[in-house]
């Protein structure tokens with residue numbers, strides 16, 4: 001690659017511990033290149049408890065920002081000067097920018113998925129949403145959907161208390177919203193499906209490498225014929241739930257659009273740059289390449305570990 005970095009180069013980091021399997025900085029660097037920015041993103045291992053010292057160094061070095069992976073996603077929040085309200089509510093800050101010595105934090109998971117749903121042409125305003133799962137990505141996605149006018153949200157989860165916590169948070173921001181939490185049983189899936197315009201699959205069920213999948217998908221057959229089914233999972237490309245919905249001719253989208261749109265949102269957040277619609281294909285290819293490289297690196301690390 002042609003070396004073009006100079007004193008004006010904007011410096012950003014991806015931080016976490018460990019970072020052996022991280023590929024975000026490869027993806028970000030390609031985005032900067034596409035937008036012709038003089039910027040670079042580097043991996044920095046920051047151990048638990050080291051965040052304050054790291055932030056101090058960033059300020060001294062004039063670092064523009066950083067994105068955060070485990071174990072810092074919650075620890076960063078009290079260290080920020082400003083946090084986007086939903087990201088604070090659901091403890092999901094994954095990007096921080098530093099402006100005039102102040103730290104501004106945001107989580108982009110929810111926005112990424114909602115931008116992808118909008119890209120698909122599905123009308124969110126007034127829609128009835130069925131969320132499957134109540135893990136880290138569920139609350140932020142539900143909040144962004146409500147922000148765009150979803151009329152009701154039902155959250156089904158194996159652990160009901162986590163779904164209840166999200167509905168309580170949603171009602172704080174959207175007092176007139178109909179928000180319900182229930183256990184994710186087949187009976188509840190089947191009773192909620194006929195009422196749902198949009199299903200957002202937020203569990204790890206069906207993800208490559210995860211043990212477990214939906215045992216009975218008959219609820220998909222009960223969805224209205226113009227319903228949309230979105231899955232946060234991108235590997236495999238079609239989870240069992242998406243395959244069943246697609247076979248019925250429903251509108252489906254996997255987690256790749258969520259990832260691509262997080263990159264778009266990241267470019268807007270850090271640099272104020274809008275990557276146009278022509279970026280979608282390039283973005284997806286960049287992500288796929290980075291994921292393949294991550295797989296290769298994981299294989300190499302596993303082999304190295306085995307030969308020790």
Ligand SMILES: NC(=O)c1ccc[n+]([C@@H]2O[C@H](COP(=O)([O-])OP(=O)(O)OC[C@H]3O[C@@H](n4cnc5c(N)ncnc54)[C@H](OP(=O)(O)O)[C@@H]3O)[C@@H](O)[C@H]2O)c1
Pocket residue numbers: 109112132133134135136137138157158159162202203204205207211212232233234255256258259262
């Ligand atoms: N596309 C993207 O950009 C993107 C970004 C982030 C994450 N993701 C994907 O999103 C998925 C969820 O991530 P997360 O961070 O929200 O994970 P998380 O916080 O660990 O939540 C996992 C969710 O899956 C449910 N679950 C797991 N195993 C289950 C089983 N055997 N039966 C029923 N429910 C089960 C959990 O239910 P309980 O609460 O009952 O445990 C919980 O609702 C992952 O597959 C992740 O790869 C995609």
